[in-house]
Amino acid sequence: MAPHTIDRVSFFSRIQAFFQSSRTPEVSEVPGHTDLPEARWLVVGLGNPSAKYESxxxxxxxxxxxxxxxxxTDNAAPPLAPVRGLKxxxxxxxxAAERALAVRSTTFMNHSGQGVAPLAEKLGIPPERIIVIHDELDLPAGKVRLKKGGNENGHNGLKSLTQELGTRDYLRVRIGISRPPTGMSVPDYVLAPVTEQQPGIxxxxxxxxxxxxxxxxxxxxxxxxx
Incomplete structure (x- = not known):
């Protein structure tokens, strides 16, 4: 191989290494648990990550x-921590009366199932022992209602869960947030920060x-x- 060819290969290798080291780490690269604890229940809170959406x-x-x-906290409940290879x-x-695992997806709401479904499969937890907590436009603010299965009513987090789990038969804890006021769109309403304590939690x-x-x-x- 000619010397200039060796130099070109070396140059492109260095460029490729630079971009690989500069990119945002994939979830599978984030340090976390190597072994998940045994659990009979998953308690999944739906939401969007980052401080922008937390309130x-x-x-x-x-x-x-x-x-x-x-x-x-008095019993030293551990903080939420990443799981290697899962979102x-x-x-x-x-x-809890039986072993239960609190869960947040690290994806945005629309892709919640991409984290929850592989976790449920890994732990062997069926849909009837997956409890999903989510906002509900069709309930008055603070009203809480429970059910198993049913339509997603346009909720994109539920749609993702249904698609990835392959069923609607998971349990739902629905926290009412009421409908937006006249003239305000649903996305603007649900994604607007609120200063008051959200009732129903x-x-x-x-x-x-x-x-x-x-x-x-x-x-x-x-x-x-x-």
């Missing part, structure tokens, strides 16, 4: 997971604990009477 109505699922973990953050929920957290401890029907009887 928006669309992130009530994230807020509820935070509340569930905060309630357990999720997880933390065990101490004191504590009730939704109670609902999660009740579902795990006593089943969906018993949890519905109690929560729907509030």
């Amino acid at each position: 928006t109505r669309h992130n009530v699922g994230y807020m509820c997971v935070d509340t569930l973990l905060d309630r357990r 999720v953050l997880t933390a065990p929920l101490p004191d 504590d009730v939704a957290a109670d609902a999660v604990d009740l579902i795990i401890a006593r089943g969906l029907a018993a949890a519905q009887n109690e929560i729907h009477s509030r």
Whole structure:
């Protein structure tokens, strides 16, 4: 091989290495758990990552997971942590009636299923033991309702979960955020930051604990009477 050919190969190799080292790491490259704890339940809070969205109505699922973990701080509940190779953050929920794992997807809302479905498959958790906490436009603000399956009603996070799980038969904790005021679009409404405390978060957290401890029907009887 001619000397100038060797130099050209070396040059392009250095350029390729530079761009590879400069790119944003893939989720699979993020340090995290090497082994997931055993779990019988997944408690999935839907939302969008980054500080830009953390106080928006669309992130009530994230807020509820935070509340569930905060309630357990006296028992040293671990923080949410990345899982190597999966697009999720997880933390065990101490004191749950059965082993449960709190989950956030690290994708944006529209792709939530890309993290949750592989996690459920890896742990062997069926849809009827996946609890999904999400915002619900068709309920008054703060009203919490529980159900299994049903239509997604235009909710893109639910659509992604249904597509990736291959079923609608997961459990849902629906936190009402009400409809936007006249003249305001749904995206602008759900993605707008709110200054007041979002109502319904504590009730939704109670609902999660009740579902795990006593089943969906018993949890519905109690929560729907509030």
